[in-house]
Amino acid sequence: MADAAITALLAKARLGELVADYANLIDWLDWGRLDALFWPDAQFDFGMFKGDLAAFRGFVAELEEGYARRLHMFAMPTIMLAGDRARIDAGSVTVCRTDAPAPGIDDIFWGRYLFGAEQRNGEWRLTGLTYVLNLYDRIERTADDRGGPMNFGDGLSPEHALAWRG
Template sequence: MSDGALAALIDKARLTDLVAEYANLLDWIDWQRLDTVFWPDATFDFGMFKGDFAAYRAFVAELEEGYARRLHMFGLPSIWLTGDTARIDATCAIVCRTDAPSPGIDDTFWGRYLLTAQRRSGEWRLSTLTYVLNLFDRVDRQADDRDMPMTFGDHLGPDHPLAAASAA
């Protein structure tokens, strides 16, 4: 394997880690970790929201903290490298639960994240994010499932007892 091919594999592994880190921090609403995923001058387009990193921080916190449960599942990203720039296309399924009205509502989103990443001073971070929605579904819960003998992902956050596992 050539040095160039090995370097490309290492870059793609780091970029895949960035996508996974983004999904993980959304589920755990650990907003401080956003700074390690996005460049400060990153731009965002969700359709209903377009803006810079500072505005995105407020938008995403309000949106995600309104859910009792969040699960962002990303498919393996397709990554195209061009020097110090990468284009990333990652499919996703997102399931979010609200508690009100009781026993709750589950919203499911199927779509993809179109991302651009840049390597600056040897470090990769995301520089643009565009979300493309393919399908949305809303289900009014008929019963509260928390009576089951399971550990549920309710109210995950940096102070949650299981949060240390998310940063491992």
């Protein structure tokens, strides 16, 4: 296999990891990991929010910490390489639960995450994120689903009993 093909495969693997890591850190509210994913000059556009990494950190923390549960599911990303730059397009379904009013409300978002990425000094990180909403739905719960023998995704954080501690 040619060196260029191997280089492209390695880049796409790393970029796919960055997308997966983004969803994971958002669900687990692990804000300390943002700096390993995004370059400091990254730009964000969620429609109702536009700004840099410092402003995004506050925006996303306030938004996501208001939910008792979060699940960001990404489709297999499409990764387009152009030298040391890339665009990543990942379809998504996001489900977020609030507890109030009891027994709770589920907000469901269908959309796509458009990430920019750049390799600098041999390291790939994200340069930006634009979120495109396709569909939104809100479902008021009629019963509390937390009874029974399941492990529920309530209260995920770096301090959660199931969090990875390396």
